[in-house]
Amino acid sequence: MTDQPTAERAQAGPATPSAPVFTRAAAVASCAGFVLIGALQALYGPAIPALREDFGLSPSAAGLALSAHFVGGVAGVLVFDRCYGRIGDRRLLGASYLLMAVGAAGFALAPGWPVALGMALLAGLGFGGIDYGLNQLFATGFGHRSTAMLNVLNAHFGIGAILGPAVVGAVGAEHYPAVFLVFALAGLAPLLFLRGVRDRASRPAGAAEPAPGQERRRAPVRRVGPLLAAFVVLYVLHVGVEAGVGGWEPTHLEAVGYGAGFAATATSVYWLMMTVGRFAAAPLALRFPAPVIVTVSCAGMTVCLLLASVPALAPWAYAGVGLFIAPVFPTGLPWLHRAAPGAARAGALVIAASMVGGVAAGPALGRAIEWSGVRAVPLLLGGVSALCLAAALWLARATATRRPHRP
Known part of the structure; x- marks a missing residue:
C-alpha cells in the first residue's frame, strides 16, 4: 500500500527544481x-x-x-x-x-x-x-x-x-x-x-525556494546599485584588455624586434591559451569560489602584462594573459547572480557592457598609443588590468558572507 504522505511529498516536493534545464x-x-x-x-x-x-x-x-x-x-x-x-x-x-x-x-x-x-x-x-x-x-x-x-x-x-x-x-x-x-x-x-531545453525560466537546478526576506539579506537594496556598477566596470575593462591584447599584440611584438610571422603566431597562441584556460577553469570552479578565481585571474593577467613590457618575455607573457583572463567572463556571471539574485536584467547589463567594452577598446587604446607609443602597449593594458583587479577585490569584499557573531 502506498504511503500517502510520501507520495504527496514526491509530487509536491522538490521535483521541479531537480528537472534539468x-x-x-x-x-x-x-x-x-x-x-x-x-x-x-x-x-x-x-x-x-x-x-x-x-x-x-x-x-x-x-x-x-x-x-x-x-x-x-x-x-x-x-x-x-x-x-x-x-x-x-x-x-x-x-x-x-x-x-x-x-x-x-x-x-x-x-x-x-x-x-x-x-x-x-x-x-x-x-x-x-x-x-x-x-x-x-x-x-x-x-x-x-x-x-x-x-x-x-x-x-x-x-x-x-x-x-x-x-x-x-x-x-x-x-x-x-x-x-x-x-x-x-x-x-x-x-x-x-x-x-x-526546458521551455521556461527557472531557478538554479537543485536550489530550494528562498525563505521570505532571504534574498534581501543576501543582497540589500542599497547595495545592488554599487554591486552592479562594479560588475559592469569589471566586465567592460576585462573585455577591453582581452580585445586590446588580441588587436595590438602583433604590432607590439614587431615593434620590439620580432618578425611579422612570429608575431601573428604568438597572437594565435594567446587566443588558444584563452580557450585552454576556460577548460582548465571548469574543474577549479568546483573546488574554489568565484571571487577567488576572478581575483587570482585579474592579478595573474596584470603581472603577465607587466612582464610583457620586457621584450624577451613578451610572447610568453601574452600567452599567460590569455590563460589568466580566460575564466573571468564565465565565472563572473554566476557570482553576479548569487550576489544580486533579485536584480532584474543584471546579466543582460554586464553582457551588453562587455560587448560595448570590446567595441570601445580599439579607439580608446589607439588614442592612448598615439600619445605614448607602441612600446607602451603592455603597460597601458596592465594599468587597465590593475583596475580590473581593484574591482574584483572590492566585489569580493562586498559580497563576502559575514559570519554570525558569537558571544
Missing part, C-alpha cells in the same frame, strides 16, 4: 552553438581584403561589418532580456539561431555594401540572443556546477574563434561568401535539439 544532447548542441557564434564573429576580419575588393571599400569602411555585428549583438542581448520569462526559452533561442543564419547567409549573398551591413546587423542580433540566452541558462541551470559549465560553454566560443579564421585562410579570403553560407547552414543544426 538541458538534456545532455541539448547541452552538447549549445556548446556547438557557441563554436558557431565564435567562428562567425571571427570571420569578418579575415574577409576584409576580399570585401574591400568586391565593394570598393576603404579599410575603415570594411571594418564597419564587425561594428554592425557588435551593434546587433548588443541589441540582441537587450531584446532577449526584454522577452526573457515572457516567451519560452526555446522560442527565443530558436529565433536567435534563425536570425543569425539568415543574417550570415544574407551577408554572403548581399548585392551591395548597405545590404551587407544590414545583414551583419541581423546576424549580430541573433548572435547576441544566443550569447545572452545560453549564458543566462547555463548560469542558472546546473546548480553548483553552473560556473564549471559556463567555463566549458565559453571555451567552445574560443574554439570557434580559432576555427573561423583558419577556414578562411585555408580556402582563401576571396571565397568568404561560401564560408559564411556554410556557417549559416550549420547554425540551423542546433534547432534540432531545442526540444531538450
